[in-house]
Amino acid sequence: MTEEHVHKNGLLKPNRPVGIIGYGAYVPRYRLPGAEVARIWTGGTGGSPVKEKSVPGLDEDVITMSIEAARNALARAGIDPFELRAVWVGSESHPYAVKPTGTIVAEAIGATPAVSAADWEFACKAGTEAFTAAMGLVGSKMANYALAIGMDTAQGRPGDALEYTAAAGGAAYILGPAEEALAVVDSAYSYVSDTPDFFRRAEQKYPEHGQRFTGEPAYFTHITSAARAMLDLTGAAPEDFTFAVFHQPNAKFPQRAASLLGFKPEQITAGLLSPVIGNTYAGAALIGLSAVLDIAKPGDRILVVSFGSGAGSDAFDIRVTDKITERQKKAPTTQDYIARRTPIDYGTYVRIRGNLALK
Amino acid sequence: MEIPRHWRLKKQRYGLVGEVCPHCDAKIFPPRDVCPHCGGEAKTAFNFSGRGEVYSYTVMHDAPAGFDQNTPYAVALVKLEEGPVVTAQLTDLGEEQPRIGMPVEMVTRKIREDANERGMLIYGYKFRPVLR
Amino acid sequence: MRDVVIAGIGQIPVGEHWDLSLRTMAARAMLAAIKDGGGMKPQAMYIGNFLSPVLSHQENLGALLTDNAGLTGIEAFTVEAAGASGGAALRVGVNAVASGFIDCALVLGVEKITDMVGSEVEAAVAQSSDYDYEAMTGLSSAGQAALLMQRYLYEYNPPREAFGEFALIAHANGANNPNAFFRKAISREAYASAGMVSDPVNMFDMGPYADGAAAVLLTARDTAPKDLPHPLVRVSGSSVVIDTLALHDRPNPLAFDAACQSVERACSQAGIMPGDVDLFEVCDAFSIYALLSLEAAGLARHGEGWKMAVNGELSINGKLPILTMGGCKARGNPLGAVGVYQAVEAVQQLRGQAGRNQVKDARRALIQSLGGPASTAAAHILERLD
Structure with missing residues (x-):
């Protein structure tokens, strides 16, 4: 060949045309400025690859963030969660090494039990893998609606270049027949x-x-x-x-x-x-x-x-x-979340990311 | 570890699923076996909207075991728009101070670990200032 | 129904008894009460205890504590109602003697807390709330009190420092009680600068959890020893009432309905009004509880109970002395033993044995212990017999 x-x-290309019928974003509230990382690790010299990055709260992880994004997607789609045939979550920071994020998200949004639920892993494109698979599920007519989520609470090693950028957030998409879609x-x-x-x-x-x-x-x-x-x-x-x-x-x-x-x-x-x-x-x-x-x-x-x-x-x-x-106005916009912003210092960041040795 | 007791409450905890009394239509949360309003048997599931306002609140400094790594955190009595009052943590306050009358909405968050870092993660409802 | 009297009392100091076990603390109070009651041998013992299964990994206290104190063979078991356990055990003892089934009963309140410390104790005490729907939110007992206090401040707008008067009264009285954990008066400045436990509840708005054991020996009026060197005290009213377990299920959480009804019922049995008592051993596990209990008992209008404290009405020489031996704040809060400590202290007052804290001409006392935020309320009226 x-x-x-x-x-x-x-x-x-799907057998039947498919599209996005609902979508929802999530970004946690806290922000760590790049200058804070520089203050600790370079004495404030050198730039930062981003102005600041989003940081999840103490009680947030990929599961809770996926649930909120999924609820936003459902609000825009206007469908009953029982109609979802798949809840697929792509992430490299699933809270469990063994036990799916997908089942917890599916349970929380009321999509269980007649639903496929699974976690996808492909580093930073785990979310679009789930998205592609959802296109296939709907495009083959195996299902009418499938939910695909890409969400992360990324961790960079303290002091590593990634610590400036490794952030938290993502979005959820409900794929469905093109004739119901807000975007094909x-x-x-x-x-x-x-x-x-x-x-x-x-x-x-x-x-x-x-x-x-x-x-x-x-x-x-x-x-x-x-x-x-x-x-x-x-x-x-x-x-x-x-x-x-x-x-x-x-x-x-x-x-x-x-x-x-x-x-x-x-x-x-x-x-x-x-x-x-x-x-x-x-x-x-x-x-x-x-x-x-x-x-x-x-x-x-x-x-x-x-x-x-x-x-x-x-x-x-x-x-x-x-x-x-x-449908745009049926749930908070991505910028609504970005505008909700509380800057934190490096010490707070270390604490809420669980990097303080407490035991 | 207490896996069964947390597992059996997942619907209530994740999504604020309570009950509506089939006899007097009262909305009930947390779920009960007997309707507190009419005394009938209460069994029909009801999804609360998650919207409400703070009836009272406290900021916890001395916390019970399992929560002591999260201090200080706020716990409130939240009056739901359907009527019942629920006890829950307030989250995502940022620089905002909690106040009585503050409009809040339900979010699903990590409550704590079951027992220790090897145990299951317990998720459930908390409330935050209304996003928009 | 027979008249029930308290013939003997016993107590150990409340405190951090690192060197005393649960059983030894209990035995000291039990044997002291029996001796004080003229040596009558009890046929039954009812134990008020809240946390032994968690903090001491010990159940079956009836067997353990009678066995250890040489009372094997009698009837004995635990009565549990969180912080009202002692009051509830007293209620069971009163029922047993009044009914005629038992002629002499020992009522013991015992709590061993200091084998654990810090957040483990907070978690154990929080079991008095609805575990699934209150404790699982990270709310402690102090947190429950704080929810009430915050709402009270919002609804009635009293001066914040008014709450401190309850701590000041307790400490002033505790200073003269040899069995008190804290024997030092405190200042308003100390109250104002106290650290927060569960905002707005500060360290002085809360009684310290501590070890304690107290006992009363109950018998019928006609079976009591005739040659006791002290007067008998009659239990003329006895009541236990429950409210919803969780605060969030109450139409008006500030009403403290169970506290109200338990006082009403006990007073009605005694044929008196709440205002007819000479002293009130109120539950001050938290200052807001004392305040709400005064209002619930009808001694002050809702929203105005704090004025009684500010005006000096609740001090030893006031119109209605409370916490006469220090209360939970200064004597210490041995949880399930509180109701029995209150009975012992009220008997001291009614016998005229209260030393520098003696309430003049005290003839009748109201005691009330609470489990959680008055989810359970146990009230008793004690009257001196001459």
């Missing part, structure tokens, strides 16, 4: 390779960087390959999209990816949240999309490309429908 053949058949997801494209840019072994608390693989051959290769394939296969050009969202581990990478692909800054501004909330890992691309949907108008076209270490990217071609307008 030629590479071209693989490429041509690479588009993931025409197709997806997934591009993966075995690239050890970043990983965490099973019993380790903090992840490791794979040498200096982060930018190349990891992030840029996978993001641009997936995006170019999607553009090729759909015959679209960057200017055909009103908005684009690229995985956002910091402020710079998504801007550079946009520029490499020929997208203009104004196309990515609405979804570029990392400067003010940091890197929400499995939530990052999906919460960028939720911020875009909050302001999108009927007819807008959106390109979303996630990235997960290990490594891979998922690209989605999304068209907004006229149902968007009435």
